[in-house]
Amino acid sequence: MxxxxxxxxxxxxxxxxxxxxxxxxxxxxxxxxxxxxxxxxxxxxxxxxxxxxxxxxxxxxxxxxxxxxxxxxxxxxxxxxxxxxxxxxxxxxxxxxxxxREVLSSIAASFFKAQPPCLIGVTGTNGKTSVVHYVKQIWDLLGETTASIGTTGTNGLLDLPLEHTTPDAIKLHWLLNQMVNRGINKVAIEASSHGLEQKRLHGIKFLVGAFTNLSRDHFDYHNSMESYFKSKSILFDRLITENGGAVICIDDDYGARMVELVKSNDFRIVTVGKNRIADIRVLSHSFHARGQEIKISWKGEQHVLSLDLFGGFQANNILLTLGILSMCGENASKILNLVDKLKPVPGRMEEVAVRKNGAKIFVDYAHTPDALEVALRSIRLHFMGQIHLVFGAGGNRDIGKRSIMGEIASNFADNVIITDDNPRNENPATIRSQIKEFCPKALDIGDRAEAILTGIAKLQKGDALIIAGKGHEKTQTFADSSFPFDDAEQASLSVQALDGQPL
The missing domain is CATH 3.40.1390.10 (MurE/MurF, N-terminal domain)
Structure with missing residues (x-):
């Protein structure tokens, strides 16, 4: 492209x-x-x-x-x-x-001038992809002409793969120009910390910015949480239009800090979360083997929403979606009536296979300590049996998180298999050993396909398995070469081999 x-x-x-x-x-x-x-x-x-x-x-x-x-x-x-x-x-x-890099964005915007009138930017550590997809899904259900840009590529009338969550400045401005030419008027964009820090998004006029949360990630690039936070804050400090607004989850301290920053810029603000002072608030939660229900408070009224989505973290994703759409001028009652039609995002706590005994297999992109812990804690609320985990860690990335993720796997999963993620230019066995040191109960199976098959073979009635780390990705990277590999596809093949079920 x-x-x-x-x-x-x-x-x-x-x-x-x-x-x-x-x-x-x-x-x-x-x-x-x-x-x-x-x-x-x-x-x-x-x-x-x-x-x-x-x-x-x-x-x-x-x-x-x-x-x-x-x-x-x-x-x-x-x-x-x-x-x-x-x-x-x-x-x-x-x-x-x-x-x-800022000059590059400026020149790219001069060549490709057109931008859709409603641009949404979503930043944070976890949840960006889900929120962007949910916003787009609701827009689609409302009959709008829309697109999204992020980790899963561009989705909508213009479907293209992308190398990065946030494309380079030239490609991004070209994409937006193409979207206008195709009649797309609403676009939701994932704003990664790399993209913000490297000025890829400069020249973009966001109507609404949203903040999900902040936890350890990309320490190979940012070095500290403070540096990471400052990169995320660029969206609100420099890229929101004069009459724009912000939707911020305030369930962590970084959300509260982001609110103060936004207030200083005099934007409209909607806060969300479990916090008692949130404008859109989760009141209670119930979980079952088909999804969940959440009770929320919004604009002085209480609503019960049924979701065919797994994981308690989805509640805040939904609240952010509601806040964004409301700030874009969508009718609240119409939005609420469409929430139960939302579908899982590829590779985000996505149910990809079910064994004959009813045990379920999920693929999730969790590749940070916080995301892995949240995924394991959340999925347990849906199932009565044991929680199984297949995961690894990427090479040439933050080495410090490997020990933390090993401890999390040991503490929150009943059965663990450590396998290769994307080793890149590191020794795969070394990466696995660094995790296993902090999760001694785990099996070490380097071959990811074998690890998935072994994990699925262990599942009993009422159990669930999370295959974590790669999510929607269709390749696995060793050294400088990428080979076809799809966690969801491998899970389906494994169930077929074990249970004799047709695909």
């Missing part, structure tokens, strides 16, 4: 109004005509801007010669990139910025 610049007008550099904010410029003529932009040298065409950005493993400036050979007429970078480019002795106009 490569953005196409052929259908949009060229832009004169002087019309972008960026030069005056540059730290330095070299050989830059303000009358340069720009035909496109890319941060990947191999996508550069004649009269494109090449953004030479710092990356995790290298700096994009090292690819400037390739970009120039393909026709780049301007290079934009940071001070580190400038030094690299100077060492290459290239005759090319250069602009140096303190925050080149």
């Amino acid at each position: 490569i953005p196409n610049f052929n259908a949009v007008p060229s832009i004169k550099l002087s019309d972008l109004n960026i030069i005056e904010n540059a730290l330095q410029t070299f050989n830059v003529q303000s009358e340069i005509i720009l035909l496109g932009v890319s941060e990947k040298s191999y996508l550069i065409q004649k009269n494109f801007v090449f953004f030479a950005l710092s990356g995790t493993n290298t700096h994009g400036a090292k690819f400037t010669a390739d970009a120039v050979s393909r026709g780049a007429s301007l290079v934009i970078s940071d001070t580190e990139g400038q030094k690299i480019i100077e060492s290459l002795d290239l005759k090319v106009p250069i602009c140096v910025f303190r925050e080149p």
Whole structure:
């Protein structure tokens, strides 16, 4: 999926109004005509801007010669990139910025100007994907023309896979422009901490921002909870429109902090959660083997909602959905009447198979300590038997969470199998051993397919199994290669093999 610049007008550099904010410029003529932009040298065409950005493993400036050979007429970078480019002795106009990623978003928005009038951004550690999907499902049931952008790709009239939860700035602005061209007027977007920190969402005009919760994740990138929180707060501090609003779950301290930040910006606010002061509040909960019922208070009235969804955490996802839709102007009674039609989100506590004895198998994306504990605690409320778990941890990611997740598995699951997640460039056996040290009762089965089959074979009547970590993903990554692997599909195949049931 490569953005196409052929259908949009060229832009004169002087019309972008960026030069005056540059730290330095070299050989830059303000009358340069720009035909496109890319941060990947191999996508550069004649009269494109090449953004030479710092990356995790290298700096994009090292690819400037390739970009120039393909026709780049301007290079934009940071001070580190400038030094690299100077060492290459290239005759090319250069602009140096303190925050080149923000400039990239600005230029992308200039090429792809159109945005749907109702844009929703959802951030937080857990629940983003579910909330975005539920908002879209209700919109669809109301007859709106909608789309969503996030971990499961783009969904709606425009269905496309994505490499990241929040796409890069060029792709994101191109997608929104395409959606307008197709008549889509309402879009819900997952705003990841990486996407916010890397300015991918700058230039987007969000009508409503929503905050789910905050717990440990991405410490390989953010280093601390405070840094992580500050990245999430960018959505509310810089990206909500002047007349916009915020829907915030206040069941943790970070939610309360986010409310104070939003108040300082004078936005409309709706709070949700179990907290007594929440505007939309969960009053009580009942669970059964087919789903759950929640009793809520909203606008001075009490309502009982039936959900064909598993996990107590779904209650706050639903409250956030109600708050977002209400802030977008949807009728409250219409929304409430449609909640019982919501369907599970792919890979989010999704029931994927049932054994002949009635034991159920779920696939869940839980890959953080908090998400894993919440998933295990929640599913137990639905079932009378034992709770089984198959899980691992991703390679080249936060090593510190492995011990925590091992302890959680040991404390909250009756039977545990540790297996490979996406080992990437780490030794898979080392990752598993780091988890098993804190969950000594677990079986160690590296082959994920074998682990799933073994876990399902152990299920008795009234039991449930969670296959955690990868959720909706369709591949498994070893070293630099990805191979087809689908947890849900593997679970179905295992049940068929064990019970002789047709798929």
